[in-house]
Amino acid sequence: MGADTQSRRHASGAGSLTFLAVPDDAIRRVGILTEVAAIEKNLDYELPSEFVGPTSVGSRVRVPLHGRSVKGWIVSDASNADSQHDVKKVKASLGFGPPPEVIDLARWAAWRWASQPARFLSSASPETIVRSLPTPPRFEPSEAPTSPLGVLGIECARDLNPSVIRVGPVMDPFDILLGMVKELLDDSTLPKSLLVLVPGKGYSRRLVARLSRRGVPAVDLADGWPAARAGWPVVVGTRSACFAPVPHLAGILILDGEDSRFFSEGAPTWNVIDMARQRSLEAKAPCVVVSSTPTALVMNGATLRELDQTTESAHWPRVEVVDLREEDPRSGMLSSRLIEMSRAALDAESSEVAVACIVNRKGRARLVACRRCSEIARCENCESSCVLDEKLECPRCGTSRPVICRSCGATAMKLLRLGTAQLAVELQALLGVNVKEITATSGPDALKGARALVGTEAILSRVRHAKLVALLDFDHHLLAPRAGAEISALTLIGRAGRLVGGRTRPESGAVLIQTRLLDHPVVVAAEHGDPHLVVDADVDLRRQLHLPPFGSLARLKGPGALEYATLLEAKGCQSAPLGETEFLVQAKSTTALSDCLAGTPRPKAGVRVGVDPESV
Template identity: 30%
Template sequence: MSGQDDLSAPLPTAEVLIDSVGLSKVFTYSVPKRFESKIGIGSYVSVRLGNSRAKGWVVRLRQISGAARKGLGFDIIPISRLLGGGPSAEVIALCKWSAWRFIGSPVNFLTHASPKKRISSRPGGELDYERCEWQFRTGRGESLVVRIPPAHSRADWIAEFLGDPSRLSGQTIVVCPTQNMVKYLARSLEACGFSLALFPDEFEKALDGAQIVIGARNAVFASVESLSQIIIVDADDPSHAESSRPIWTSHQVARARVSEGQTTVTLSSVPSVEMMFGARTKALARPQERSGWPKVQVGDISETSGSNPLISAGLIAHIRQALKLGVKHPELTPEGLIDYDGVLVLYNRLGGARTLICSKCNQVVSCVKCSTTLMQMGPGHLRESSGDRREISRNSRQRLAVTGLRCPRCREEYPAICTQCMSGSLKVVTFGIERFRTLLEAAIGTRVTEIDASSEMQISDLGLVTIGTEAIFSRFRSAKMVAIADFDQYLYAPGLDASEVALSILSRAARLVPPRAVTTRHVPLYVQTRDVRSIVVKSAIEGDPRLATTEEAELRKRLNLPPFGAVVRVFGPNAKSWMEKSGIGSAEGVEVISTGEGSFDLRCNSQVRLLDLISKCRSKVSPNGVRFLPDPA
């Protein structure tokens, strides 16, 4: 008689987390004798669930004594099939923490952490989840933020930081914003003598001890044998943030993952307030940092007349000056990026605009308290669908009838008047990228090509000037000149992180053009705005991001915004009902602010307390039809 048939013998069992976001529950199964020497924490298995089959990850192994088996009164169903290996025990614990921190299901994160092809299952791997959760919450590891100028080589910095490959101890995870950056850094670091594993393609190689495990955003969940440090490259790039819910960023997960003796290194030209909060900051000498930024010319369009103020005389003159110097044929790099000797124009608008402008003083209508652009409270919201490409050229100075204005950041409310000259006549300039391309082409007298995320274009099709959305940052490695046609759409965006996103846009544009240290006869970076005195613009001109981040930190502290306070947005068709039934709004220390119909912001001084309250309320009252967004932008 086998050990599993003898009711007096201990029974090996496995707790399996079902691979279903909707279910996301753990069930106990017995481990058949043929799997005992192969199964471990993280193994991916097939099990019977009711009358159907399901797959899942083994999250715990334990023995049930013979006495306990007799007391159950039923047989424990065995695991049907062992499908392969999966994340390590430490990464499974990290995924559980991530589900708490970003208010989602562990399944969301285990999917990111799992290999994309079948690998061998590895036995063992038990872990103390309670201790790991405490470690992730307290962040015991060291956090280092390195402010690196746009022109400085990321590969050279990482190679110098890691030192001699023969003396490197432990494993380093390098998290890149794009696959193109992964290819470039992998090739550069391999040439320096480091052993590499690409995540998730070389999952087993990472587990076997490769010195550097490198990949895009999901690599922060890579399973390794002996972690030493995690390096986040260009952490300000939006690709480091998951776009689908639950929304999370790689640097947040990395800081929680490292334990005592381990380090998170955040590389960024413009680190955010959150990245620097509680971290040690390091930068190049001031002259070196400044020389790594390009020369920036600012065009003031507040006084520009005509129906198309973005097609300014300054923009046309600087584009023509750059083209006068001659343009070489574009070339394709080994990573698939384009080296472009022409002019790139960033115009990130497919539909309508969000920015309200005063018809009298031509200034952006912004909050007096925090300088964020004000939004309509009444009907007829300004925003159109991002897929709506209707042009509004005949109504490009559309008069707006609104009942009131509200600041999306500090929630201050205003009457529908300009906050600077008190005029009640407000307008919005709205025309899409196709219309803008046509107008620009006519103004400069040369062919202008258009590119966006969905464009399929051969480099031979590129004109001397290319206009595009933010897709230019992922398609091009270099350009002679970059012009930002409407910087106000970033500078006065309604999000809580508008100024940081705007500064990041300038940094990403600066990476494409020659730095200040290289002598040019044209302006490498031209920025059009109605607010030439903006601290964000001044930071780029001076090559000193501290100017903007210091002001932003003071503002966030005054308004008790993250990272100084906690904010979670609750929204959805059943949000109001859930708020009432859960009673979370009446909890001590929690403030509720209505942000629209069926949308609420929960604010609290303590992030841990607020997330624990939400977790408790979600287990008590079903959150069907309710969504949660921590740290809303």
């Protein structure tokens, strides 16, 4: 962010306009941005004399357009338009919409991620018609928290530059929130709102309930849009809450800033970190990210605040590592140490779920390993896992080499396959307890009666506590052929640790890692509870390769991808083919790429553009 990015904002022409005040005898005209994404310009409409409803900038209306009725937002005052110009009338009011600041934010986001403002304004608008707003409560925050995290929260609330607080993954960040509430909402002459962003809906509901018990008026945006629009003191929500309609922003707090759910991989692609920092920049308000494994995006341009290493390490889980190279090949992913620790966990844990085993997402990923020594086939250039064709091919950097094991020289390779369903059956037979398979599509009753679980990372969102969490084949995460794989793998360990507790507590459990790469930096960092080596390496790698946030790229897909990539190359971008109808376009900065995309019409053949996607 900064002046360079700020200068590229697309002004809506409604910066200080609140209500449209025009003489009674004048033609009341307004500029409308419709929900039709293909139409980005404002269209003039007349407010009829019988119009009833809010006329503030951001208010929602229904208007006629090309023979049909569409929704839209009031974005400007068009009262000074040519009175001889024939305009159509607004058909109806649809109640309150987002405030002017969010209209501006949507226009900036449309430029930043090569999309249309209407797509973002839809996220900022209520699902139902809101015709009245509640009165926000007045409250006086209690005494400021004196804990180290509470003090950090107060310090960050006083800093208008982006801040990052690094904590252990099992550390409770609630005092950070209380510190910001005290600093930003105490003795405020104007009702202001603190916006808190969390990765999941369950987390949002629990946080609102916890704040309410402490006497802090808080609302979950999922069912409290009118309260947020009225200016409730604390508004909590998930990714789309970046566009929460709070009229006076006091600050933004992002919890678990490393979580992949803060990235939208749909159309358009966008991320919470950049969006929140832009909004706080415009509002001259602090933006604070709390993270256990801050990514390069989180760290970019931010001030890092952290606790002492001993305290941070104590809030990482206890980690045990199993070397799969020394296991009996016939045991597959169910090592002898896993079975031993699972039985101990079942004996020690009286709660319903004692053991949670996590395998690669969807259970279909493949690794290539040596038949003789079980060494994983890795790229000599970037250390990513290779795929087996006529040669060993690296899907990350394109390097190929002969089918020869780097460790023992053997030429025979094997494919390692995983499947959650089969593993659940085998584990149940070995443990003699009910084992359930859990995936993202599992129903709400999937955990009922289960003492042990096998499944994808969805387990981490379904279960609050376990004595043992086992990452059955961690190499799939360590060697994923994409940038940021290492820090994502360390983040997974941190998320697993929240189920078992910190390493210094005697009642805590453990995270079991099964791998063939015992000396990998991620494994070493997890064992010592010290993420800085992995975090620093992620920043260095992205800087060297000019990957976001140290450069910008866009993935082009569709029949018009080649034509569009050629047009962008002519304007100074670099492109590389990913397939017949897929290209990757790269520029030196966000501003350069966004300007190129905004100034280059898309081909008629059709192309989908994803700017700075997480999965690169």
